[in-house]
Amino acid sequence: MSTADTVEGRDTVAGPGRSPAPRRRRRGGGQRQSGAGWLFVTPTLVVLGLFLVVPILMALWVSFTDWSGRGNPFSGGVGFVGADNYKALLAEPGLSRQDFMISLRNTFYYVLGVVPLQTLLALGLAIVVNQRFLKGRTFFRTAFYFPSVVSSVAISLVFLFLFTGTGAVNQFLGVFGISGPTWFSDPRGLIHLVGQGLGLWSIDSPPSALADTQVMSLSVWDWFSGPSVALSAIMLQVVWTTAGTFMLMFLAALQDLPTEVEEAALVDGANAWQRFRAVTLPHLRPTMLLVITLGVIGTWQVFDQMYVMTQGGPAKTTLTPAYLSYTAAFRQQQWGQGAAMAFLLFVLIFVLTSFQRFVLRDKDEAARKRAERAQKRAAKKAVTA
Template sequence: MASQPAPIVSTSTQEMQGKPRRSRRDTSGSRRGETLAAYLFLTPYLVILLVFWIFVTFYGVGLSLFKLDIGFTAPEFVGLRNYSIIFQQLAFINDSDFWVSMINIIKFVIVVVIGQTALALVLALLLQALIPRLRGIFRTIFYLPAVTSSVAVSLIFLWFYTPQGVINYLLSLLHIPGPHWLEDPSFALPAIMLLNIWTTAATFMLYFLAALQDLPLDLYEAARVDGAGRFHLFTDITIPLLRPAIFLVVALGTIATFQMFDQAKFMTDGGPLRATLSPVLEIYNTAFRDNHFGLAAAMSVLLFIIIFIVALIQRRLIDVNN
């Protein structure tokens, strides 16, 4: 039987077959270089994270196991006694500053997170409806409270909330007697809630504005063809598509509001009658006023655990929604 001639492979074919291999090698080397460069750029951040977050966290946990009053006695290892003291106070919760502060912060978180999320969404919708030229101007105006020092904003609102301040003056024009905002336990915490909502909504407005700009316009056009009005467009399309952004804003807002300190410290110092006492302020007072650093560290660890659990639950809800 005559042997068949071997297939002739042209030089161009060989070059074409060889190119992908060289391309893959080049791509692999390029990716390794990019990865190495990325890690080099991240190194300063990772070092700072290691020193100022991870190390400090473990140091705080270790400190909570000691009885420590700086400048008076040597540190004494007490194990879990500081935690035992905190949990024993649950039996007399109204007499415990820490647990009263936890009740205050739960109220604060619920109201502020709902308020700032709603206000941020409204502001984002208003900006989205404006022409691009005006959108940039008003975005800057709305964002000013977020970039202003919280202490400066607190001082401004201190003047607003005085009996002769702007708010009570506006109420007097409507023949409504203005309350003593920061001196009445019934109004002090709501007053700080309003301040916090006003200063934080602008930051979350940017999250919603970015999400709104990514919404597919063809869905709205199809819904309008089917006769849907603005209300149904908002409830049936906008809100469902914004759900991931809403959950993100709620999660970030919850973590931030649990750590409220500046406003309570500079406006009321936790008063009147502990109405505005927050956990972070109580931790500060326990450490630097009462000189019980070990007990303050134990409070910090408990607050961290609570925030961590809440964040995990919210993360789980976000994953389920997605």
């Protein structure tokens, strides 16, 4: 390094990455770099283009056809059906729309349960593991993170076993005199169960006002079922699996927090809860936003668990858009509808994350950026004037 530094003294001053582009030393050097640059990114661009951009365009076309999986979907023999596939999913009463709506309902409850739970669990674990006095922090960190790196198939198998009717979980609950449900084969919704527990209604004969009113091919009663017991078991599994990854993110952020700030708050007489509310939490805000966004993106895509454990059952209560689009295309050969579902899911995830970024955006940051832009505009005006 030292030889290089003497040759290129200025680089030791300039910050890494932000340093001014190294000046061209020779004629033709720039051209050579340009060629090499394109050569270096070509494999990446080819693979991403061929297996990402092109497929998306192909699927977009297929979503407007009635291709049945036979022959070439781009030949003349395939019927162009316009927006019919989308209509069947969104506008026309029928089984397709009903299934799609069921999958959206299931995933909505799934996301609503998993994202807050995994965020809180991750935050809690991070705070506890971050305690300075703790012995064996590495051990605990490792234990909590390990499930995140293990195959979802392997974990699904273990949970299938743990959550069987006479399995480990129910035997454990039995110690406390609780007789657990049959988990993965129990289609009853949690909200339905709670209502029944409170004596509001009976699941076997739901109130007709709710059961007879249909909204988008699904009765109001069905919309407000809550996640089924089977889906809840999957939710527990996913929270258990993913919390570790997010814990690491929180942990990294917590360790960025200067102790001095916390000590200053302590000197000011803030108690533990106040310190957490006023110092730690604001500091964790960007990480929190990231964890929630990644959580929402990840949970709407849930697929593996359904494929391995429940295949959408019992009573379609673990059907998700991703799994439904897979079965529509690969099992029922309705490729157009499968592709249309994939696109709707894509749009949904995009809209949700954009909305969420907007709601949770850092208001100070936004104001700062606006001010910066205004300043730039003013500067430009001054220059032109």
